Amino acid sequence: MMLSIDIWQLLGLAGTLLVSMAGVALTLGKWLLGQFERRLDQRFSLQEEIRLATQKHWDSQFSSLEKAAANEAKEWQRIERDILLMKADLPVQYVRRDDYIRNQSIIEAKLDGLAVRIENVFLKGDRHG
Known part of the structure; x- marks a missing residue:
């Protein structure tokens, strides 16, 4: 049995084979790119979720x-x-040391004067009595 193939048939067969291989390669490439794009979409959506969660966390921390x-x-x-109120009340509530000494000196001088008068009254009373 003798197989005879014409050159045009061989070229047509090779062309058909080449076109079908190119179609398979394109289909496989398209499928791989679709897988790649789907994986990228998953990663980007996950990153967006993480970004939103982080943003909520930092917003709550800052607030x-x-x-x-x-x-x-x-x-x-x-x-x-409170400090300003205390400063306002301080002169009313408390007496400075110098003021206390001055007032005490005045009271002691008045008491000394009163003691002298009482002594004079006793001395005058001894003379008349």
């Missing part, structure tokens, strides 16, 4: 810090107000 700072500022304002 708690802002609240703490606001509370601290209020606390400092309260302390400052």
Whole structure:
């Protein structure tokens, strides 16, 4: 049995084989690119979820810090107000040492003067009595 193939048939067969291999290669390439793109989409969506979770975490941390700072500022304002009230009450509530000594000296001088008068009254009373 003798097989005879014409050159044109051989070229046609080779062309068909080449086209079908190119089609398989393109289909395989398209499938691989689809897999690659799907994997990238999964990674990007996972990264986006992680980014959103991290953003929520840091937003909550910063808001708690802002609240703490606001509370601290209020606390400092309260302390400052208390100090100012104490400074205002200080002259009314407390007497300075120099003022106390001066007042004590005045009271002692008055008592000494009163003692002298009482002594004079006793001495005058002894003379008349």
